[in-house]
Amino acid sequence: MKLTFLSNYSIEFVFDSFKKKLSSILKKTEIFYPGFNQYLQQIHNPQSELYKKNPEIIFLSVDFNYYLNSEFDLKNNPPISQESIKQIEQLFEAIRIIAEKLPATTIFVDNFFLDSNFNFGTLEYNYFGLEKYIIELNISLSNLANQYKNLKIVNLSQMLNRFGQKNLFDYRLYYLTKSKWNKKGIEELSNLYISHLKAYLGIRKKCIAVDLDNTLWGGIIGQDGIENIQLSNDGPGKAYYDFQLALLNLYKQGIILTICSKNSENVVNEVFEKHHYMILKPEHFAVKKINWNNKIENLVETAKELNIGLDSIVFLDDSKFERELVKQQLPQVEVPDLPEDSSLYTSFLKDLDFFNFHILTDDDFKRNESYRLNIERKKSESSFSNIEDYLRSLQMKIEIKEIDDFTFPRIVQLIQKTNQFNTTTKRYTDSDIGKMRNSEKWKIYSFSVSDKFGDNGIVGVFIIEIVKEKSEIIIDSFIMSCRVIGRDIEKAILFFIVDLAKKVGAETICAEIIPTSKNEPCRIVYKNFGFYQIEENKWLLNINHKSFELPDYFQIISL
């Protein structure tokens, strides 16, 4: 992946730390930095290296305070020179230009902050509005990001609020090197950029498995009783209440919550039913392992029931013993060390950096519901003696749709995130899909599945390459969320693809499986449908040699 940094200060001081962190999420990267203060020239010159490189990612880090370089005008409001204001206008213009000229590039722009050295103290907000001016600039920047989809804002001012300028800046470096970040500042700035890259790449955990005693409330319910546990919207119990609120916010963003607790279920149910400040309800948890079995077993079962990998789970438990056990026995599970002091729980959860998003799709809002429904489906499955009868009983409807502006983000999300049923694991980004969408050679489809239990939303993507000269179509990618695996949906999709091949005048369908450590569940999909093997991982289907029948338990709606 090609990344470019543009900056009006010596941002190269951040690179060492940034690259180190970057290597843990991306294998091949190339960083281009034209040097300090070259950003305007690079952006305005169409022949510049910036456009030649055509990077996938740009970090535009412009420190507004370097613009405050001439005499202040205290009769003006904001009390800064026309020169400074002009520079800001130029910057906004430059942002517009790159956003338009590089539509396939994602541009991360730092928002603005006022260096405390330039703050007018008690005059601010009362007489002068320099800080107010910065806030207005940030609103304009945010509006610009609404206008250009490829523009994302890096909330640098919030990061500085959190850690404090005095803790992150070293003014000796500012005067000697034109970069004021000290070691801690460099660390935090690269952390912030990495969080944004993770959000961009869809690198995040899917599920949080929580303990109960001393985790969701203070005390041990089995010993202390419901009236003595700490959980309240006031006082020390508020630490647990706030932690639950933070977990609930993650739930609402589509992170799955489960319980993994050594407790008696009836005692815990009483808390759910009767405790006034128990803001997390039983329905927020997709799986509840409340028993006296060991937690290893419970976590393995949780992953199995949800059909997710153990490496998608974050386990939160106040007990060091349980944490060490899980770390040892299930090294794939992420086990951060919950602080000893419950007052730090919420800030600890924020620091985890496992759950970064740039947008929330309808599917994120619905995800938890859909996992819960799946568990109901599983229960109903056991009442049928054969799988066909069960599938028939579901009354499945599959809606297949060519990509549009509404399905675009979800399609990219599935491409980035899906590991198990993903035939080739090609991680196309926003910009790749944008380009493919505009080419006649490619057809990109998403599909959604609903049944009598409810709507699963968009659960799969397939990308078809049309090779006219060979009368062939290639299934470039076939991706399906683990939530709907095991319902023969792949057969219905392949049936649709055969139909599509006929429509575009193709005679053969070529497909590839690129094995990864995780995509076992999809490896025999083509074989099962009747493709024959032409190479180790290549499969071919001649559509004229066979007739295909859609299983009677599906209804396909093609939009």
Place this chain on the structure above:
Amino acid sequence: MVSEKLKNLILKELNLSDFDIKDETLAKDVPGWDSLKNFTIILSIEEEFGVKFLTEEILSIKNVGDIQKLIDLKVGNN
């Protein structure tokens, strides 16, 4: 004389397994010691030795011996 502690710290910052670092060694004599690394090394020295250099002092550093003298001065004063 350049102390082992200082020498090792410089080598570690520059990812070098070994290099003959003496009082009169200049940054440009040591592979990888550019102006960027210069400040990383200074900051690490401050952290490691629990000292803080003034801007003027950082500017006055010509060779490794100068760094050692500054450290000795600061640590002595403490």
